[in-house]
Amino acid sequence: MPAEKFDVIVVGAGPAGNSCAYTLAKRGLKVLQIERGEYPGSKNVQGAIMYANMLEKIIPDFRDDAPLERHLIEQRLWYMDDSSYTGVHYRSDDFNEEAPNRYTIIRAQFDKWFSKKVQQAGALLILETTVTDLCFSGGKVIGVKTDRAGGTILADVVVMAEGVNGVLGTKAGLRPRPKPDTVALAVKEMHFLPSDVIESRFNISGDEGVVIEAAGTITKGMTGTGFLYTNKESISIGIGCLVSDFAHTGKAPYELLEDFKKHPAVAPLIAGAEVKEYAAHLIPEGGYNAVPQLFGEGWVIVGDAGQFVNAVHREGSNLAMTTGRIAAEAIFQIKSRKDKFSAENLSIYQKMLEQSFVMKDLKKYKRLPDFMHGARDRLFGSYPELVSKAAQNWFRVDGKDKKSKEKEIVRSFVKARGVRGLASDAWKLARSWR
């Protein structure tokens, strides 16, 4: 264990920790990063889609050597019942641009690459080391303790990039333990197929990719979504629901995944694949209202640990990278003027976040988690079935006149929910979307 004192200790080598450590090391600060995995990424799980813009702000030429799978040219949103989906698909050749906007990645490989950049920038990384405690002196964080011999490692400021389930902040009483209704449990499998099979199944070529986000009866009335992402030679497929909803239904997450894989719209896409990994992870879904206190005397929180996920847009790692970078910029400002890392000075991190898309987006949807929760039986139960039946009625040609079909469709919705119920759901959705 290094005996010297560091400017900054960063706990964790995921996107938030790496972005923070990289930005600080590049600016000449003495950074120690501590990661409990065998290699950076070995403990990390994500869908995974990576948004270029937020990484470009940190490593502009990342495309030269980052391990990227496919750039996305098509997005599918599926509303599913047990035998069908009603979907919106958007595909554009504009996404085949020189510097593509979104990529699929494999996190273990991506994090390893990012971490190498961090080390090249001058940060010191210790692996296979779990930080067990924050060290305090007079109410101020002054360093960390690890499960290695050697006692305390000191730093002016500690960055907690420990992920959604980080225990450090909770143990020290700085942030609450995630609550069952602010985190989703997602399970995921990696299905391997030859790249030409993936390309023909998804009607793509070269490095083009497709993402499918799905909701409906696939989550059996629980608040959650399924997803399917194309990588070069594999497909990431997963499904997740709020932990509180799993607790309510007692459903096994892996059975949910099996049923999703067997759905007639999904099964042909993964048929014949070899499964090489099964993973589970929590996703912060509490939104704006679940964001904890983000800074204090000698500490800041970045990434998933701060609940920085935009559940509506399935954005997470970009928020993680951005909060990591902004925290680094705040720390650099304070360090440059040789000031103390007091709570008052570190509050500029919060101010900078408020001005960024991160807080603006989270604020926009702050009412949505409540709406989704309140309407879950309908959103993930009766509505998908009604939508499917309506579409089938509309598309099936059976000698019935169209006006009668229209009436039947409207009647089916009114019967299920009532005019007032429908209006109330629509109003609440519109309100929580603003």
Add this chain to the structure above:
Amino acid sequence: MAETPTVRVEEKLYQNRYLVDAGRPHIVVAPHEKPSKELLLLTKICPAHCYEVNGKGQVEVSPDGCLECGTCRVLAEGSGALTWTYPRGGYGVLFKFG
């Protein structure tokens, strides 16, 4: 209906890489006579099926196949039904893809 699982999660876990810290479980269930509602729930919803009811009707955990998601921590640590830490550095699940 959920009593007869259609999937054996053990088969899924075989695909994963683990470095088990033998004799040092990172999750420990507190001794109990009758399991709490949360502990019984974990026998169903733990994604690695680490929790099981033993012959005496108590809930036991064997965290060798743990995916370190934290669901059990979120549901049951607060009530004192279990203690939860991360495995020692380097041990536990090692995701190849993540």
